[in-house]
Amino acid sequence: MNKFLLASIATATLVLSANIDAQTAQEKGLAIAKEADRRDLGWQDSTADMLMVLSNKQGETSERKIRIKSKEVAGEDNGDKSLTIFDSPKDVKGTAFLSYSRIITPDDQWLYLPALKRVKRISSSNKSGPFMGSEFAFEDLSSFEVGKYSYKYLRDEEFNGESTFVIEYYPNYKHSGYKRLISWIDQKEYRVLKTEFYDRKNQLLKTLEYQDYQQYLDQYWRSHKMLMVNHQSEKTTDLIWSNYQFKVGLDDSSFNRNSLKRSR
């Protein structure tokens, strides 16, 4: 379905629903998700730098530096394309990872290993594993797409002084590591402020807080500080984002196998 159509339906639903209690919690949750998605449409492409700081219970820390290029892809079945380039640790410098995110099927992914000088396609249905040994799973980092979850609106709540919708998400992907997620979305800008992740046995696994939101191109909000706490392992991972740039003119040729080798 056309995203504009989707968006307008979403808006229409939302407007209509303003005073209608008859709307079910599922419908309201979906409408909020769609509105959040609609507001983030049209950024085309972007680049950013990410610093990842891993800490364990004893306070030992470890850092990884990564650059990410992303391209928006329209359509219901596909998520965005992204190219991830590892700058540190130095043993993996130059390693590049290309991913075509999919909604309910496994992503397409390729990895370029400079030490082997070859591109390898990775065939795996696993989106639930940790990203570079961190507390973020692949599925936590990939782009948000409405079709990835089904929804349920829970309640309105104050969070850090802002009015938020509290929405429950149920993953549609069979191999997801989660039973459900709960997100706090601010009612003004539809930004996710906090997400709780519940594991397959429905026990609270992780909490992610999004801080330091900045707006780009007068429309797109990006968090620059994402703090993940794993309640079971008591490890944490902080993602510090910088250098966001939008509409830098990345085309499809920047996101194919050949681009992987060139990408350092």
Next chain:
Amino acid sequence: MSAILANYIIRFRWLLLVIGIVSIGLAGLGATKLGFTTDYRVFFDKGNEQLEAYESLQNTYEKSDNVLFVIKPKNDQDVFTEDTLRAIQWLTTEAWQTPFSTRVDSISNYQHTRAEEDDLIVADLAGDELALTPSSIEYIKSVSLDEPLLVHRLVSPTGHVAAVNVTVKLPGKALDENSKVAQFSANLKQELQQKYPHLEVYMTGFVMLNQAFQDASQKDMGTIVPLMFLVVLVTLGILLRSITATFATLVMILASIITAMGLTGWLGIKLTPPSSSAPTIILTMAVADAVHVLVTFLQHYHRGMNKFDAMQESLRINLQPIFLTSVTTVIGFLTMNFSEVPPFHDLGNIVAIGVTAAFIFSVTLLPALILALPVKQKLIVADKSNSMDAIANFVIGNRKKLLWGMTIFAIVSVAFLPRNELNDEWVQYFDESVDFRNDTDFVLENLTGLYTLEFSIKAGEEGSVSDPKFLKTVEDFTQMAEALPEVIHVNTFTDTMSRLNKNMHSDDASFYRLPQERELAAQYLLLYEMSLPYGLDLNNQINVKKSATRVIVTAKNLSTKETIALENKLGAWLVINGQGFEFDVASPSLMFAHIGERNIVSMLGGTAIALVLISLLLTVALRSKRMGLVSLVPNLVPAFVAFGIWGIFVAQVGMSLAMVAGMTLGIVVDDTVHFLSKYLRAREEKGLSVEAAIRYAFANVGRALVTTTLVLVAGFSVMSFSTFSLNSDMGVMTALTISIALIIDFLLLPALLMTYEKEKQDEQVSTRINRDSDASLVG
């Protein structure tokens, strides 16, 4: 002194009764707070070196306990059939619902990697969406039985059994966490067997071990304590021949136990298998107190004295000896605080509280009850002729032979003492009636071991686990360890590395070797990590900084000695061939392996202190340094002889036996006290000759000593019915020591006295006669 106290006790009996009931009630309320601990780690003190090493290792990698399900098709087919594979898939999926689970491993979700041209395919080896055709089953079989990470861990080399390992991380916030996991797992097993009746299912792992500890405690409480009550009832019935007296004794014993266990609850002490034998021991000790009071009371009462006078007389005679023997018993049990094993501190302290309570109740509650209740008076003219005379005559007639005979007996027994070998194999703590023991034995025979040594080998700076020199060292270490006959399995990530190298070279078998460059190895690792699902990551093998790796060596059933030998062998290899890489080694097996020795050393200190204290007490009580010295022989020799006999017949010494010497010292000393004090009274008050004094002592306390010894031996023998070997060993050993003590008091002590006194006769009599000799001090 005793007479005045006895007077007061009788005058204020009603008040004492009320105070007693109120304080029992208050203390007893604490029993509602009693709980059972569910963690094998309680056997180790906070400062225990091996425990700390293991905790730090677990913090670096992953702190975890586990449940290991092992399944075997009943028809003796291998596990590579559609039915059995579906069962493994089902269990693997369902096990994710286990409370606190962080990881589930089996051949079905094993992350199999293979190459297809330039594709690296990472997938469950036998995922549930896979159609199980004969050819795919054959493929699963060939991969499983060829994968070093799986064989001897999750599948047996012939494929006749397979396992699903569930890793849980208990938050340690509530006491019932372990039970929740065990309960869930037991239900899962039941469901599995209903769905797939063609399978046998076994369960082991640390969660089950913890559960077995708890079950053992509760089972002991449920079976041993009632059995003990039965023994006591019978003994008392025969001994006292009075319903009222038996009833009053039971009440007084119950009061002692309730008080001790209640205070335990108030103090927040959690019960463990060792400390759960406290009620049995208190019961035994309390009976001895009651017997003394009641036997004397009934004796006088049946001779025609009125109830009050009879009781007053009994209290006058018994107050001090019961007090003294209670004090020595308390000292004996308190020596358990010197142990390295905290549950034994608890056992010692709970029993010490119980013995103290038993003393107080036996001179307050017990007389008050007897006086309040009707007691039938059966007039008896005099004591029957004393069978003890025969023993006395025999001992006196065979002085020399007995002295030499007993000495030789003691020396021969003690000669076998070095045969005893320290051994704390925790699987063998449980006897064959315990499911955990049977299941674990099955797993040990058919699949893998539970005794592990975990090495953390450190590569140096961040990321250096990929250093080829380090990888080579770890691989060499692995191969060396695997070649040892006592090693079943070595879990190492170098196997994964070699496999990835092969995958990255189009599955060319000649590339099944470690990558030769650091960058390449690091990039393989990254690639592999990126393709693993939730819960199957490498955090349990490589630390956050990628600067160290954990290698888990699984050994066969090893004794403590063999475990330490293996630790030393592997450690020495790393020191010599380890290229300077540092390492730590730790594991539960090592914790248990090292505690035996440390425990014995500290218990020796505790026992020595008890010996000094008790000997001092005896010297004061007997008012004679010499008698204090003579008493050392019957007090010390029994433990030595008992350990010698143990060396002949059993020769395996677990951590609980180290307690026996100190603890029995406090008990066997009673016999010596009673015998020597009667002997001294005869010598001093009545001016009898040595032989006559020995006859007097036999005639007056011989029967009482035999009966109390019988009660004690019966009590501790009942402990041998415990399914928990630490308790049953302790019971047997204590019963043995107490029996030997009586034999020595009867056969060796008189011979010693005669030999000793003949030499010293003159000076002794002259110095003694002048003293104020209220020998009734000790009965």
